[in-house]
Amino acid sequence: MEKGYIHSIESLGTVDGPGVRTVVFLQGCVLRCRYCHNPDTWECNAGKAYTAKELFDRVIKFRPYFGSSGGITASGGEPLIQAKFLYEFFKLLKEAGVHTAIDTSGLINEHVKKLLTKTDLVLLDIKHTDPIEYKKLTGSDLIAPQKMHAYLIENNIPFWIRQVIVPGINDNIEQIKELAKYCIHAQKYELISYHTLGLNKWKKLNIPYTLEGVDPPSKELMTNLRTALKEEVNRLKTL
Ligand code: SF4
Numbered sequence: 633m634e635k636g637y638i639h640s641i642e643s644l645g646t647v648d649g650p651g652v653r654t655v656v657f658l659q660g661c662v663l664r665c666r667y668c669h670n671p672d673t674w675e676c677n678a679g680k681a682y683t684a685k686e687l688f689d690r691v692i693k694f695r696p697y698f699g700s701s702g703g704i705t706a707s708g709g710e711p712l713i714q715a716k717f718l719y720e721f722f723k724l725l726k727e728a729g730v731h732t733a734i735d736t737s738g739l740i741n742e743h744v745k746k747l748l749t750k751t752d753l754v755l756l757d758i759k760h761t762d763p764i765e766y767k768k769l770t771g772s773d774l775i776a777p778q779k780m781h782a783y784l785i786e787n788n789i790p791f792w793i794r795q796v797i798v799p800g801i802n803d804n805i806e807q808i809k810e811l812a813k814y815c816i817h818a819q820k821y822e823l824i825s826y827h828t829l830g831l832n833k834w835k836k837l838n839i840p841y842t843l844e845g846v847d848p849p850s851k852e853l854m855t856n857l858r859t860a861l862k863e864e865v866n867r868l869k870t871l
Pocket residue numbers: 661662663664665667668669670671673708709710737
């Protein structure tokens with residue numbers, strides 16, 4: 633049976649999806665986001681190996697905390713790299729009536745499509761809306777999240793759009809207006825402040841951190857961008 637490689641488990645998360653959630657951080661990511669706060673999840677076959685049933689048994693005990701709106705979120709790393717394993721895990725969760733969510737940078741293939749049949753919500757991170765800037769920020773192509781976004785809409789799969797705002801990288805109004813196009817069909821959209829809490833991990837892993845000296849965005853900037861995003865989404869919805 634396929635094993636999953638797990639970095640860590642956060643029992644009572646409140647920011648990765650609705651309600652109180654247990655967040656499972658999976659190993660493996662091919663992106664190299666300059667602000668990544670989990671570079672220790674990048675390696676694929678690291679962490680602790682679990683069968684789907686072992687992982688299910690480990691997390692199901694937190695169910696009393698989920699209430700009516702919480703559940704389990706698979707995060708990472710990029711959890712969809714282990715889509716085959718996640719399908720087995722989510723299948724068990726759905727049989728037990730648990731809400732399932734995936735926090736992803738976006739990826740679509742046959743394994744992911746199958747997994748989405750057992751997924752209640754996708755938290756899709758559109759890191760930048762300009763293809764060139766996206767590549768500079770992540771080392772990867774915008775086409776992957778774009779394809780996933782289109783697939784979610786076509787198949788009526790509920791999703792949220794998220795973006796981490798990094799001053800000097802994606803904190804301009806033009807970028808936010810582009811982002812609004814991704815948000816029209818989203819159940820919810822969120823702008824998240826860049827932070828430097830993962831910096832020590834980069835140092836420990838001896839990887840050069842290229843955003844050294846970039847401060848988190850001010851509260852005022854975040855408020856302005858959130859307002860601009862909301863106005864643009866509402867404007868687009870009336871067209
Ligand atoms: S997609 Fe997530 S885990 Fe991967 S590099 Fe970017 S922030 Fe880090």
